[in-house]
Amino acid sequence: MTKKQDQDESVEKIEDENIETTTQEPQADDLQTQLEEAQQSTKDNWDKVLRAQAEMENLKRRNAKDLENAHKFALDSFVKALLEVKDSLTMGLKIAQEDSASVESITEGLEMTDKVFTSTLEKFGVETINPKGEAFNPEFHEAVTMLPMPDQESNSVLEVIQAGFTLNGRLVRPAMVIVVQ
Secondary structure, three states, rough: OHHHHHHHHHHHHHHHHHHHHHHHHHHHHHHHHHHHHHHHHHHHHHHHHHHHHHHHHHHHHHHHHHHHHHHHHHHHHHHHHHHHHHHHHHHHHHHHOOOOOOOOHHHHHHHHHHHHHHHHHHHHHEEEEEEOEEOOOOOOEEEEEOOOOOOOOOOOEEEHHHHHEEEEEEEEEEEEEEEEE
């Protein structure tokens, strides 16, 4: 009976091993599938990272090019507006050289050119500082000299020698003035 028991035990062992192997095979297949899915996910994520890096490099290059063009052509509209003033001056010079030109017509042409120039500057945020009669302000005015004037208010601007200018509220050049002492 021992042989029979040994045979029965060995058959049971083999059957147990077969059962274990069959249960391990699906687990191994499942692990293999999970590994393949993880590898595919890794490849997909790596591809996304590379694409994002390439997109960032392209964006940097585009921004650098746009910035370079902005620096190059920032004054484009300002220059076009100044060309109107240049054309007006050229026309004035042409008329001034004619025999029939009078001082009045030349003066009138110069005044019109000055108006065009002033309006062009104002269009781009440049404002004229002409403080005649106002109180002296050292932030916007530069005193050239001081004159005693008993009939004028002290520390006021008597005369503007050279107008000043601001660009969008920031001082570009102070007005040169004579101040009452």
